[in-house]
Amino acid sequence: MQDLQKKRERAVLAGLSATSMESAERSTEQSMDELSALADTAGADTVAMILQTRQSPEPRTFLGAGKVQEIKEVVINAECDLCIIDNELSPSQARALEEILGVRVLDRSGLILDIFAQRAATKEGRLQVELAQYNYLLPRLTGMWTHLKRQAGTSAPIGTRGPGETQLETDRRHIRRRIQKLEEELEQVRRVRSTQRRRREKNAMPMVALVGYTNAGKSTVLNSLTRSDIPANNRLFDTLDTTTRRLWMGEIGREVLLSDTVGFIRKLPTHLIEAFKATLEELQYADLLLHVIDISAPDWEEQAAVTDALIEQLGAGKTPCLRVYNKCDAAPLTILPRSRDSVSISARTGEGMETLREKIAEVLHG
Ligand SMILES: Nc1nc2c(ncn2[C@@H]2O[C@H](COP(=O)(O)OP(=O)(O)OP(=O)(O)O)[C@@H](O)[C@H]2O)c(=O)[nH]1
Numbered sequence: 632m633q634d635l636q637k638k639r640e641r642a643v644l645a646g647l648s649a650t651s652m653e654s655a656e657r658s659t660e661q662s663m664d665e666l667s668a669l670a671d672t673a674g675a676d677t678v679a680m681i682l683q684t685r686q687s688p689e690p691r692t693f694l695g696a697g698k699v700q701e702i703k704e705v706v707i708n709a710e711c712d713l714c715i716i717d718n719e720l721s722p723s724q725a726r727a728l729e730e731i732l733g734v735r736v737l738d739r740s741g742l743i744l745d746i747f748a749q750r751a752a753t754k755e756g757r758l759q760v761e762l763a764q765y766n767y768l769l770p771r772l773t774g775m776w777t778h779l780k781r782q783a784g785t786s787a788p789i790g791t792r793g794p795g796e797t798q799l800e801t802d803r804r805h806i807r808r809r810i811q812k813l814e815e816e817l818e819q820v821r822r823v824r825s826t827q828r829r830r831r832e833k834n835a836m837p838m839v840a841l842v843g844y845t846n847a848g849k850s851t852v853l854n855s856l857t858r859s860d861i862p863a864n865n866r867l868f869d870t871l872d873t874t875t876r877r878l879w880m881g882e883i884g885r886e887v888l889l890s891d892t893v894g895f896i897r898k899l900p901t902h903l904i905e906a907f908k909a910t911l912e913e914l915q916y917a918d919l920l921l922h923v924i925d926i927s928a929p930d931w932e933e934q935a936a937v938t939d940a941l942i943e944q945l946g947a948g949k950t951p952c953l954r955v956y957n958k959c960d961a962a963p964l965t966i967l968p969r970s971r972d973s974v975s976i977s978a979r980t981g982e983g984m985e986t987l988r989e990k991i992a993e994v995l996h997g
């Protein structure tokens with residue numbers, strides 16, 4: 632236990648809300664809290680959170696000079712190991728900040744990728760994460776090189792000297808080859824999946840997929856419906872690998888297949904969406920989506936909107952979808968939009984689970 636505690640890193644979190652940014656890109660108190668939860672999952676304790684509001688990002692350092700100094704003081708006084716930025720940084724901005732702050736700087740995408748890398752368990756999951764990481768790394772490697780070139784002539788301080796130009800060229804080639812190899816392997820995964828899918832279609836086994844914001848309770852719903860025991864924990868991105876279980880629909884229906892999927896989050900790195908297409912593609916072929924929404928979260932409406940947008944982006948916008956308002960046991964009394972396509976449940980207490988089953992049968996079997 633002590634060992635574990637020792638290994639946890641100390642992070643200062645910072646975010647920017649600039650008027651010039653699209654609203655989805657802006658950092659808010661909620662997205663900062665979420666970033667802190669992400670940092671926790673990755674193994675870092677949040678020492679301080681700094682949110683800056685300004686007209687537009689500072690081109691070189693992203694945050695304004697004053698804020699960067701403020702962060703630097705926190706880094707020094709609180710002995711931080713790293714600084715995590717809630718927005719997306721360009722490779723050169725991350726580097727400029729690292730130079731000033733003297734600690735590692737990660738952006739939101741980098742942090743999410745790191746969590747995925749820690750948590751991917753199956754071969755398929757690892758392939759997808761590795762592909763996303765290399766695609767994230769490649770432009771950063773290029774940036775590092777130009778940065779070194781610019782400094783040519785001046786001698787870089789110890790510890791900041793990077794590999795030489797030739798080495799980086801070799802690295803880049805190596806990474807490109809690896810990316811190609813990973814893409815081929817994932818293509819193979821896709822082929823296997825489509826064969827499995829055809830077999831299921833032949834057996835007329837309907838597919839139901841659980842989707843939703845991370846930590847909404849998807850795995851718990853799967854466990855409750857199928858009496859399974861797959862891990863469900865109170866942390867972000869607990870599930871990375873798709874699990875499928877048979878669900879017996881009782882007298883009226885046949886058996887259906889119920890799949891759990893990776894959770895969604897605001898500002899999900901594009902590389903990850905691309906890389907996870909092999910598994911997320913399943914959503915397009917599902918006969919029904921169960922969009923699980925945690926109504927005990929203060930920003931559940933926004934979480935649901937983020938999920939809806941991603942469902943659309945993944946080509947599953949036309950798939951029938953039930954809105955499953957979960958954690959009603961923990962939610963303050965909220966007036967929920969009631970419709971034929973929604974149901975209010977608590978996967979924990981079992982409330983509403985029978986209605987959910989009925990609704991599933993209704994959609995699948997008319
Ligand atoms: N109070 C309450 N808590 C719930 C309910 N359903 C799930 N939880 C809790 O919410 C947390 C997250 O549940 P998971 O099932 O792991 O959520 P998930 O959507 O699979 O999350 P990821 O896999 O991380 O995306 C766990 O601590 C669950 O015990 C519910 O109906 N009520």
Ligand SMILES: [Mg+2]
Binds near residue numbers: 891
């Ligand atoms: Mg889960």
